[in-house]
Amino acid sequence: MWGRVGGGAVYQLWRASVTHTGQYWCRAGRGQPVFYIQYSQAVSVNVIELFTSVTLSASPSTVVKEGGAFNLTCEAQLSNCKLSQHHGNHSLHSHPDPDCNWTTVIVTFSFLRDGWPVARDSVSGMYSVAKASSCHMGTYSCVARAGRARRSSQEISITLDNLSLILVTCFGTFLILSVAPLAFFVRLYAMRLWQLRGRGQGELQCNECSTIQGPK
Template sequence: YYYYDDSNNRYFYYYYDDSNNRNVHYHYYYTQTSAPVVITVTARPKATVTIHPADPVFIGETVTLTCDIGSGHHWQYDWVKDSKPLSEAQQRKEYTISNVAESHRGVYTCKRRRSTEPRYSETSDAVTLTVSAEKPKPELTSSHKGAALIGNPVVLYCKLDQSAGWRFYWSKHTQSPETETKTETHSYTISSVSVSDGGQYWCRAGRGTPVYYTHYSDALWINVTGTTRSHSLTVSPSRAQHFSADSLSLSCEGQSDSTGWRVRRYTHSEKVSDCSSGLGSVTGSTCNISSLSTSHTGVYWCESESGESSNPVNITVTNGAVILDSPVHPVTEGDPLTLRCLYRDPKPSNLTAEFYKNGSLLQTQTTGEMTIRTVSKSDEGLYHCKHPEKGESPQSRISVRGASFSVFSLLSSLMAVSPYLLVTIVLGVKCYRAQGENSQSSCGSLITNTLRWTFQY
């Protein structure tokens, strides 16, 4: 048994030792309890390996593997490939392979070490470097099939399955490789095509430093014509910009039967789609969208079952409070053009608006609209408007097509100059046809005398 002696702060303990046939007596002291201490246990830091550019990489390309562990200094790096130390990468945070070969494919890990605790990090999760021996080749497509109408926009698309980190390069049969056009996205827009824009086009992609290029795409022919198409896309309300939550109707109409035509579109966020795939409700060749959203922004056109297509139009949908009322189709050279600032309810009492072309202020109008009385090719560009309270609209491109020549327009011009001149020409032609070759000299005298009289008076 045992007991505690308060006076001496001692414990006494007794027991009987059978082997020696005697009692045993112990006693011991306790000190005062110490102050508490806190022991904090944290997980050992873990390294992470990233690969840039992302898999797959291609033979001859430059790739960088990075071992990262977040904050901390004076770390050293241990790299392992396929369970073996990677001597050429030791002590480096970044391991760069400037000319990738098939021998570089494999499984990579890394960890960090230093002289102070914790001396080692956790080993990173394994990452696999995939090396492709086949250089990629993009596919070049156009926004519509068939010939492009003079003055209308054409959009080219350079499709590449491995799209991350690529820039795109565009060339034409009249260009040398040094004059390629570079874009950050996979689309290239010719805002207003002319006859000189016709021909063969190619595209390729490139990434990294130095730039690694894909193969060129197959050639794509762009044919340009001045002939008006039998079908066109009708947009109602007829403008390029629209407010979200508003309704929109797009219809394929033409001189011939519209049976078999459908509305199609292309946006940067998805592939080509048509109205029947959830864009809106379809009635015949008309697509009705009851409530617009910004996802409806894109390029729209009509397409037949045989692949014939109309010229595309650009539709912009905004959540903002201001849009620019601008034409959805190109404007004919010589025609008037009126641009208006439109507002989401409530409409402001002050209608004063500024109008811009290519970012430069053109006019400030108290009526909220501006007019170009006679449009010319120099008026092409990106337009938007701005209200001091409501804000500014998105930009829309205005394209100008050349005025079409016709006999009717020629006769109208002649009539405006002189009705006598027009009558003289008509009478002369009839005279020649009626009298035959033997009497044509009298017809010539008639025309000469009439012209002399016309210009004299």
């Protein structure tokens, strides 16, 4: 943005980014057509990244029991600053450090699961699930923002502890494999017993008929 101060001019960058890094010159001109004087000496402007790192961590683990709780914490590290969080004014303040470039920076965090946001503009840097289920499983990441500056974390996968499901499945399979042969033999025995009983009754009826009729 251009502005005038006395006999000079001001060029101001709002919300500087890394792309603004470089050398800058100026020159003045007057008259019509304009007559320009020589360029000034160069001034080097180095715009460094606000965030040096953004990390995402899970507690108590990335493997969660069904119905259990888990927390995701997003932490941002600013250039040359060690940060501590103050929930009262929702900002991150740097510790007294002569090498720190930032005094007060407001940082917000967003959390994503499989690329879709599940929490936006969190100032606490934490996303919590009280009772985990299969719908909470997936690949998570977080994004730290301060003004137009932003940086994404690495991705972590949250999976469901299905050990109990495996045990139940294995136990059920074991029961099926154990009971099926037994049921087959029981059925076979019942059919054999039914056949023997039917044969015995037939012989008894034949004997009775022979006795009643007798020789003529």
